[in-house]
Amino acid sequence: MSSDPTSGAAITVEGLKKVFRIYERPRDRILQLILPGKRKFYREFQALDDVSFTVQKGQAVGIIGRNGSGKSTLLQMICGILHPTAGKVSCSGRVAALLELGAGFNPDFTGRENVYMNATLLGLTTAAVDERMDDILAFAEIGDFIDHPVKTYSSGMFVRLAFAVMAHVDAEILIIDEALAVGDAAFGQKCMRFLRRFRETGTILFVSHDTAAVIGLCDRAVWLDRGKMIIEGDAKTVCEAYYGHLFGGTVETPPEKTVEAITPSPAPEGPRPKVRAEDWVDGRREWINHSSLRNDIEVFTFDPSGTDFGAGGAEIEDVRLTDDDGHPYAWIVGGEPTRLRVTVRVRDELRSPIIGFFVKDRLGQTLFGDNTFMNEKKLSKPALPGQILEANFRFPMPILPPGTYSIAVAVADGTQTDHVQHHWLHDAVMVKSHVSHATAGLVGIPMFEVRFECHDPVASPSSSMDKVGIVD
């Protein structure tokens, strides 16, 4: 009976150790060669110390740790680029790796020649590369540069081409070192979409400093610190422990909360207080916006040429972020009321059109989004060919941690749960947050009020309360 190819270990790392020899002066290296055994002309540095873990087939595992913790050394040994001082590594399956910019590329060859060289090294025949070349070029999106020597490439172009090759060689195991961070946001999202699809069947080992990226992509994670494995386990638990450690706290793994263990709080009695959207402002807005922490968000114009799909019964013609008077924003300050206007041209009759949007971070994680389904359910108006649909969403822009974000927009026909997508446009509008007081978390939300008080335990609360700082 043959064994199931999707079960068993894809990567096994056992007792892995790497000791580098560090020579203070170049001549010490020569002295060591000519006078072996006399004395040591080097000092030893242990970059990896007794690391063991297994990646099962079909798993995505993240490797996290501070700079110099041994992540790259580990990946290089898994890929056979470095030899371990002790221990064993074994991989079962075809491996493609993105470890270092430009690695495996000949700088004097053109991009196209490098595609042939790399893809054939990874096991494709020349005929198979010929067949896939158009897809590789479409993925890389580097245009005519494909026929220029790669020594003229920017680092972003290198990543695009290297990733495109890796995505088309039928690898079973992908090993990726941070390289995604070098590309721009739209390409980073394309890579993440590819990785999410790939992980449905393949195995991924992904090194990153970015715990959000690891939690978003990986099932499990390994935390390395000064060459030692601190813990290995469920990605969220390991990343939270690592994060806690980075900020100096002691780390305890909380018991898992089950839904049954959560007691719902009773619904408040009486009518709810009315809050106008205009009141939803951060109580500290004035001084934050007059400080260097103002959340300045640059807005780029609509780009209809991004990756898209759909049945074609409607086409997204325009997407813009505007103020309340409809003037397009070039910059938004986080927390400000914002309108997102989506214009769609109807090509075939749509019985119940819905227009929606998603705001995503550079890793393609959806931060928030909404759609017109609730309105359309009430109106339930069909749209006829040639008509123009316009959806307007008005919301306070959240406070975005620095980084690049994209807005994906879609038009569909049907209900929220059962519909045909007619046009889905990734990266329709890009925005870039330059500065923010929200640096942790996916988004910051306006704090209507922040109170910080000091109570004296002996005196009565009203007389002893020392208001250290209040924002109303």
Ligand SMILES: Nc1ncnc2c1ncn2[C@@H]1O[C@H](COP(=O)(O)OP(=O)(O)OP(=O)(O)O)[C@@H](O)[C@H]1O
């Ligand atoms: N060839 C080498 N010779 C000597 N020391 C090395 C060598 N390669 C790496 N090191 C050292 O080994 C340690 C681990 O390096 P490694 O690059 O694996 O860390 P890392 O976790 O990938 O770091 P980063 O996140 O900064 O990329 C570092 O202290 C590094 O200086």
